[in-house]
Amino acid sequence: MRDDNLVERLLGGDRRALARTISKIEGEDPAVPEMIREIYPRTGRAITIGFTGPPGVGKSSIIAKLIRLYREEGKKVGVVSVDPSSPFTRGAILGDRIRLADHFLDKDVFIRSMGSRGHLGGLAGASRLAAMAMEAYGIDVILYETVGVGQGEVEVASAADTVVLCLQPGAGDAVQALKAGVMEVADVFCINKADHPQARGAAAEVRSILEIGHELDPDAPVPPIVLTRGDNGEGVEELKGEIEGHREFLRESGRMEGRRLAAMREFVLAWATNKLEKEIRERLSREDAGLMEKVREREVDPITAAETLYKEV
């Protein structure tokens, strides 16, 4: 496949052009900045939802059901799945993908995993660009799906207008999420496996944590908590309603613009910073023999070494 007019074909709704564009984003093709220049003005209308939460809570099952609901409305759906970089995890990811398999044959559902962390702007940046490409292609609803509850996952999910945190009962997930700083960014909570005997207890636990948060910041709305069942789809319609409710709140309160701008600002900062970091790494590699040797011999301390690199950039 030739890459002439790739963006043009993407904008014309060519599915293979979309796949190819995202591959270029993932591969950090030098053409990407120019492509984004053309793509970016066509973005900003899609509904974007971040899904985060620990592995095994059933995010993929819920997403599969949610996709079905959006498809019934005739909306085109895109999923950007973000996988941790560890080479060990491939198997687990594959398992998750299988749960989305219902939608593999649907031309109006586009699912894409993003893997490595080496990207300019980080994995959050790359998934962000992939979502832009999807939107320019004509996708109406974009789901950012992340595996895990680390800081990286939070960054990915935070690119979305609405962040859903999925937890399961009885696994201490809420406490884990709390510690990872995920609770603070979630707009809607989803307790999956609602048939679990501890499901209501888990919801109560989350609610009490949220109330403490609410006391600390009384202006922020208290996020709703929805009980779902990924296996039979129970509660997923309600979840969709709460996501739309949050969207409505953002629009009516005038917070949508500010939220999007803040997210875009993080993208810009991450991209510029990563580019500089790359340059610093390259510089250190060139100077390594000398500079790090001196640090090793304790002739130069590490801060002085860092300041040297900083000044030379």
Next chain:
Amino acid sequence: MRDDNLVERLLGGDRRALARTISKIEGEDPAVPEMIREIYPRTGRAITIGFTGPPGVGKSSIIAKLIRLYREEGKKVGVVSVDPSSPFTRGAILGDRIRLADHFLDKDVFIRSMGSRGHLGGLAGASRLAAMAMEAYGIDVILYETVGVGQGEVEVASAADTVVLCLQPGAGDAVQALKAGVMEVADVFCINKADHPQARGAAAEVRSILEIGHELDPDAPVPPIVLTRGDNGEGVEELKGEIEGHREFLRESGRMEGRRLAAMREFVLAWATNKLEKEIRERLSREDAGLMEKVREREVDPITAAETLYKEV
């Protein structure tokens, strides 16, 4: 307390001077680089051990027992505890601290928590500098204790010569740690709550994961797995033996130097990068009205905005 000759007093074994120095590191006092210049040549002899693992596995209890063993040998011990930045977590941290309370009155045990993430060089950088100050003061064994299994925690723990990953039975911790990329950096595994009916099962699970890792990289030694009980100290002596065994391996195989140099290299890179990131943030704040407004209006795409910032630094 005057700060004249602070480093001199630190080097002379003045405990208050050590506390004050670490406060300056935490507060990013402009005097820190100069202080590190004096401190750094006095470092490199201490035993450093990183302790990481999810909250609630009993790391603090094990560390308390391990401190006792080192104290029996007459060694001075320092603990650098790294807390996640979320303001919600204070209570949990307090609980952990209480477990180390036995040692609060011991003049030869120095325990210090590091909190915020805003430091130059990151939290990993700040804890690293705190450890240098401890060593220059005369500490023989430094424990980096982290809460959680995220990338940040991995970075903190990786500053140590030996990394211990603590897990508990029956919580799916191994899988979680695997996904966070922590398994790859651990030199010794500790399954706490050895009296739990699933303890041996958890050890077997970790072992089978490690064997897969070993097949991928046959030159790396397979890390030992120790079953411990934080409550009564069972297995902690064995854990200490395995930590010493790993140290011996590093020394005999000649890998110690390389490992330390790589860790120091990361410090230098992080420091230089964070300093540049700060400069970029400041620049964006100054230009914000103009540049981000254009991004919002879709006149400028975010990559172009980032490249603008990058070039101006």
